[in-house]
Amino acid sequence: MISVKEAISIINSNIPKSKKIQLSLLEAQNHILAQDIISVINMPPFRQSAMDGFALNMHDRLTYKLIGEIKAGDSHKIELKPGEAIKIFTGAAVPDSANAVMQIEKTSVTNETLVLNETINLNTNIRPIGEQIQANTVALPEGTKLNAAAVGYLAGLGCTKVTVYKNPSVGILVTGNELVKPGNELEYGKIYESNSIMLQAALLDSGIKNNTIYEVNDDFLNTKNSIEKALNENDILVVSGGISVGDYDFVKGALEELKVETLFYKVNQKPGKPLLVGKIEDKLIFALPGNPAASLTCYYIYVKPVLKKITGELETTSITQKEINHDFTVNNTRSQFLKASFSDNKVSVLSHQQSSMLNTFALANCLIHLPEGNYELKKGAKVDIYHI
CATH class of the missing domain: 2.40.340.10 (MoeA, C-terminal, domain IV)
Incomplete structure (x- = not known):
């Protein structure tokens, strides 16, 4: 039996290498960037109005001649002479000849004459080219978790796909003759099976959507075949129950027959002493105790940090x-x-x-x-x- 510290150290020495995958922005949400994202454009890519108002070629008076309007998305270029103004809307391109935008609330208009209610400083309400980010600089660094804001930010830079760390597929294998699915009649001697959905919910909290539940009764051959199937279909296997020393605990023996290397068995902790962690090729197996609180405790202490590491998170323990x-x-x-x-x-x-x-x-x-x-x-x- 080993200590908690030793168990964590052994697991950390055997974590499979992270894999990378290219996904669309929406598919990549909640994934971790596997490389720096370099912006190929300035944002904004042109001088942009921050207000609904009037773009001005400033002079020494408060009255200006109005010569038209520019809506957001207009691509025509207009040259303003000193003392001329043009109505402009938020997000629209500010003419190169304009040097300020006065918000509409601080003006009055009569026919083609604009009157400012107060003076204005140079470059007021103009977003300069590259104010948010300049071309050929890092927009988001490797290791960034893509939340909704990050997805929107990258879309605004023209990105459609990104390279992220691939989330592993996880199999959840639940053992026990005493288990009954919720929704069925509960016979004497039976209990409702809750560990599979509990662990599935914990995986979803960790951003692992690709998970599959396998169920097996307390039979050696069925346990062995189910473990083999789950290992073939997943990157990581989490087993719940069947790992203690009872006459009907077949998980350890089945793992041994499948040539799974036991990294350790039993940890000096409470709850969760009968924990086994094994490895076959580049796949980890966590055989957790069947008692629900012990199973979930072992998930948080041992499984969750591994998932964080594989998926590219920098801080793996909290x-x-x-x-x-x-x-x-x-x-x-x-x-x-x-x-x-x-x-x-x-x-x-x-x-x-x-x-x-x-x-x-x-x-x-x-x-x-x-x-x-x-x-x-x-x-x-x-x-x-x-x-x-």
């Missing part, structure tokens, strides 16, 4: 320190991950810490990591938390 909001006694021979909730930099341990219970996990926004030992934590003591 660990910070917070002050515990109450006294707490630690008396454990294993490291503990406790469901907890923090606000205003204070963190509180929640009730129902058993590995089978999700009711307070549903209210948690972090896990407190407490090293093994016998000690007292006083209110205000700093503890490490994993953001989830």
